[in-house]
Amino acid sequence: MTSEPVLRPSAEQQYAGELAALAAVDDRPRPPRWRLSPQAVVRYVLGGTLSDGTEIVPKYVGDRRIVEVAVATLATDRALLLVGVPGTAKSWLSEHLAAAISGDSTLIVQGTAGTSEEAVRYGWNYARLIAEGPSEAALVPGPVLRAMRTGAVARVEELTRMPAEVQDSLITVLSEKALPVPELNLHVQAVPGFTVIGTANDRDRGVNQMSSALARRFNTVVLPPPASEDDEVEIVSTRAAQLGRALELPAAPPALDEVRRVVRVFRELRNGSTVDGRTQLKKPSGSLSTAEAISVVTSGMSLAAHFGDGNIGADELAAGLLGAVVKDRVSDTAAWQEYLEAVVKERPEWRDLYRACHDLDTSGYA
Numbered sequence: 001m002t003s004e005p006v007l008r009p010s011a012e013q014q015y016a017g018e019l020a021a022l023a024a025v026d027d028r029p030r031p032p033r034w035r036l037s038p039q040a041v042v043r044y045v046l047g048g049t050l051s052d053g054t055e056i057v058p059k060y061v062g063d064r065r066i067v068e069v070a071v072a073t074l075a076t077d078r079a080l081l082l083v084g085v086p087g088t089a090k091s092w093l094s095e096h097l098a099a100a101i102s103g104d105s106t107l108i109v110q111g112t113a114g115t116s117e118e119a120v121r122y123g124w125n126y127a128r129l130i131a132e133g134p135s136e137a138a139l140v141p142g143p144v145l146r147a148m149r150t151g152a153v154a155r156v157e158e159l160t161r162m163p164a165e166v167q168d169s170l171i172t173v174l175s176e177k178a179l180p181v182p183e184l185n186l187h188v189q190a191v192p193g194f195t196v197i198g199t200a201n202d203r204d205r206g207v208n209q210m211s212s213a214l215a216r217r218f219n220t221v222v223l224p225p226p227a228s229e230d231d232e233v234e235i236v237s238t239r240a241a242q243l244g245r246a247l248e249l250p251a252a253p254p255a256l257d258e259v260r261r262v263v264r265v266f267r268e269l270r271n272g273s274t275v276d277g278r279t280q281l282k283k284p285s286g287s288l289s290t291a292e293a294i295s296v297v298t299s300g301m302s303l304a305a306h307f308g309d310g311n312i313g314a315d316e317l318a319a320g321l322l323g324a325v326v327k328d329r330v331s332d333t334a335a336w337q338e339y340l341e342a343v344v345k346e347r348p349e350w351r352d353l354y355r356a357c358h359d360l361d362t363s364g365y366a
Contacts, residue, residue, distance in 0.1 A: 123140040
């Protein structure tokens with residue numbers, strides 16, 4: 001029986017060849033139950049060429065020291081908290097660290113306002129519970145409990161979106177490396193290799209502040225936005241091309257010039273000034289993150305593939321830019337129109353983008 005292709009393979013599936021090649025040449029000491037040494041994990045994340053000629057593609061573009069500190073933290077008994085504004089690749093880095101360390105990036109608790117304590121700890125098979133009473137057979141372990149039993153990495157995404165009392169259910173796990181199950185008079189102790197990677201940001205609405213007791217149990221690593229325009233262009237073009245291949249879009253990879261235009265629009269609006277510092281701009285209410293820039297370019301590729309000539313241009317970018325920038329129909333529309341008239345219109349090489357965006361505005365799209 002052949003398995004169907006999946007829309008988004010996990011990191012350990014998509015990069016299985018790279019992980020196997022790294023493991024084959026990795027002769028450094030490995031912490032208990034780690035698939036790779038810390039040095040090999042960093043190489044997997046940042047990319048490079050192995051001694052056998054295998055190319056490891058970069059998964060994260062940024063400061064090497066940040067990745068080294070994150071990996072070194074996971075080699076201790078401390079949990080890791082990745083913090084940054086939206087779109088700084090916190091979840092992406094978390095997934096790849098888990099894949100490289102334990103070969104399984106799927107032990108995930110997704111934090112939302114509705115996440116319950118059972119999602120973090122354990123639940124019950126209520127049919128068996130009613131029929132047989134409390135038993136280990138009726139216990140349904142959550143991702144954290146499964147990671148504790150197997151010595152793997154558990155990921156807690158958007159930690160600060162969970163209610164405070166649910167967040168604090170992690171305190172015993174992180175401090176004692178154990179999880180009590182009072183219904184069974186059971187005390188589950190974590191085996192070596194177990195750790196937790198959490199992600200959090202403080203820019204979104206509906207954030208619940210972490211308690212100081214929980215925060216003390218994490219080593220925090222801050223992921224900054226891409227330092228330069230070139231770095232952000234590289235990230236956006238690489239990820240958009242990967243997504244285009246995964247979605248089998250019959251479009252050419254995005255031209256760097258078009259990607260650079262999207263990135264520059266985002267960076268200028270994010271910073272509240274043009275790249276040369278001569279014009280001050282109103283900042284929109286949204287984050288205008290790198291992840292959103294990737295989405296704009298990918299949407300443009302889809303438009304070009306299905307309703308154009310296969311090459312992404314100003315017409316394909318305009319709708320995505322407008323949708324990304326204008327979240328609040330009053331304040332953001334004013335900021336966007338000011339940017340169009342004061343900046344885009346004045347750049348001769350951007351006249352096609354001005355016309356495409358202006359046509360959308362005047363057609364009532366906004």
